[in-house]
Each structure stands twice: as structure tokens, then as C-alpha cells.
Amino acid sequence: MKPQLNKYAIAIMLLISISGYSQHSDVENIYFNSTTFTTIDLTSKKLVGTSYINNEFLPGKISNQKMVYSMRYNAYLDKMEVELDNKAYYLPLSSNYSITFESLNKIYQVLDYKEKELTSKGFFVVVYFGNEISLFLKEKIKLYEEVPAKLGFTTYEPPKLGRLNDKLYVGYKNNTAIELPNNKKDILKLFSAKSNEIESYAKKNNLGFKSKEDLIQIFRYYNSLK
Known part of the structure; x- marks a missing residue:
């Protein structure tokens, strides 16, 4: 009987395949960070609302690869999820790559940006791509904490996930972005x-x-x- 690749091995292969379209330094970052690849519990407790822009996993391509994966964007965690063998994995944010959903006519690009004076990496929707500057859109979902009931005054409100207004960003050739x-x-x-x-x-x-x-x-x- 042929040995079967486990889910972790498949995930590592996915990481390595992403790195093939990156600069050398990014390849090293992805490879050495692969040991911290995170799985997601798809059966976790449901909140009111959703953390996804599209709940269903849809066919998507990573950068210029031909292989198609089932993916969806988690706008609460700012993570791209890939479904492998009925489990979801987060794609790493250590490389500036893109995700294309042809069925949505939508491209996500990983960019460096500042939020509350901290530099982070995140996924942005390509609105317009130019040779000098580009226009991107940031999708975000926020968690609203539960509101306990107050005897005789208010009723209990469960925790909710709600989509915030999208924000526009200006992107530059060095894969950085600032809020418009x-x-x-x-x-x-x-x-x-x-x-x-x-x-x-x-x-x-x-x-x-x-x-x-x-x-x-x-x-x-x-x-x-x-």
C-alpha cells in the first residue's frame, strides 16, 4: 500500500509552492515559518453573523500557479483559508503574493500597511493596478462583544460579527499601502x-x-x- 500524505505534509507542500513565486528572502521566511502553520476548527462555536466575506470555499489561484485550491477570506482575522481534506489552513502572510477568484472577478493582494502605528501584512482587494500607484480596498469584519442581561432593564445580546465599511488604500511598487x-x-x-x-x-x-x-x-x- 502506498503511504498517504497527511494533512500537515500537504500544507507544507502548499507553502513551498507559494514560495516558488517569491523573492529568495521570502522563500526562506515561508519555509522556516512552516512549522507554525495553523489549522482552524471548522466546528467551533458559531457567533451571530459571519467572519467571511463569502461563506463558501471557492476556487482560487495563488499568484501565477495553474493549480486551483478551495479558498475563502476571513475578514475578521484577515486570513486566507485553504480547504484541504475537509480541514482549513491559513495561508502565511510572509510573502507578497496574490489570490485570484475568477468566479468573483476578484483579486486579493498581500501588502504591508500601517494600522495604529504598527506595520502589518494583510490582504487587500485590487481595485486598480498601475505601474506607479494602485488603488486597493480593505474589507474588515468586527467582533461586537456580548451584552449581559440586566435584571428588569435589558435582555441578553449574543456576541456579533458585523462588517465595517470598506476602506480605500493607495498601494506602491514596493508592496506597501497607506489608507487613502x-x-x-x-x-x-x-x-x-x-x-x-x-x-x-x-x-x-x-x-x-x-x-x-x-x-x-x-x-x-x-x-x-x-
């Missing part, structure tokens, strides 16, 4: 020496700095400048 500022003045500062040209272009074409569609057009114009 809320006002036009600060957004224009991102274009530094080209800010006047961008402002004139936006005004001429009646473009705002709030909608994704207008921002895509502005970013595309900026990337066309020399």
Missing part, C-alpha cells in the same frame, strides 16, 4: 510634484475624490504621466 486620506487636499499631496496636474485633470473632467470610479480614472491618468 478623507479630503481632497491630502489626497493631492500623494501625487507630490504632479498634484497641480492631477487637480486640473480632475476639475476638467468633473471627477471627485470619493468614488472608486473617479479615483480609478485619476490614478490611471497619474500613471500615464512622465
Whole structure:
């Protein structure tokens, strides 16, 4: 009888296959971190709501690989899960790679970003990809703690998972991202020496700095400048 690969061995193979599309330093990071690969208990206690953008595992590809895996994004933990032999595994965040869900027409990219002054890695949805700057979207789900009942005043409320408003980020060639500022003045500062040209272009074409569609057009114009 042929020996069967256990789930852990399959997971390690998956890690190594990801590293093949990374820089050498990232390959080493993924390989040496593989011993801490984490499994997820799919039968854990259910909360009200969901931690997933899409509850079902869907076919997805890692970077430029041909192999298709069953995956889903956990927006509460900011983790990408891969289903292998009825168990889910987290993909590592030690490499800047992408996940493509063709059925959703959606691509997730791993980027470095700052949150509360701490540098982290996370998954971002590609809104527009350019040669100089790109536009990304961050999906997030928050856990709201349970509210105990107060005798004669309130009833018990269970813990809930709720989706927050998506946030837009500006991405750069070095795989870093910063949150898009809320006002036009600060957004224009991102274009530094080209800010006047961008402002004139936006005004001429009646473009705002709030909608994704207008921002895509502005970013595309900026990337066309020399």
C-alpha cells in the first residue's frame, strides 16, 4: 500500500509552492515559518453573523500557479483559508503574493500597511493596478462583544460579527499601502510634484475624490504621466 500524505505534509507542500513565486528572502521566511502553520476548527462555536466575506470555499489561484485550491477570506482575522481534506489552513502572510477568484472577478493582494502605528501584512482587494500607484480596498469584519442581561432593564445580546465599511488604500511598487486620506487636499499631496496636474485633470473632467470610479480614472491618468 502506498503511504498517504497527511494533512500537515500537504500544507507544507502548499507553502513551498507559494514560495516558488517569491523573492529568495521570502522563500526562506515561508519555509522556516512552516512549522507554525495553523489549522482552524471548522466546528467551533458559531457567533451571530459571519467572519467571511463569502461563506463558501471557492476556487482560487495563488499568484501565477495553474493549480486551483478551495479558498475563502476571513475578514475578521484577515486570513486566507485553504480547504484541504475537509480541514482549513491559513495561508502565511510572509510573502507578497496574490489570490485570484475568477468566479468573483476578484483579486486579493498581500501588502504591508500601517494600522495604529504598527506595520502589518494583510490582504487587500485590487481595485486598480498601475505601474506607479494602485488603488486597493480593505474589507474588515468586527467582533461586537456580548451584552449581559440586566435584571428588569435589558435582555441578553449574543456576541456579533458585523462588517465595517470598506476602506480605500493607495498601494506602491514596493508592496506597501497607506489608507487613502478623507479630503481632497491630502489626497493631492500623494501625487507630490504632479498634484497641480492631477487637480486640473480632475476639475476638467468633473471627477471627485470619493468614488472608486473617479479615483480609478485619476490614478490611471497619474500613471500615464512622465
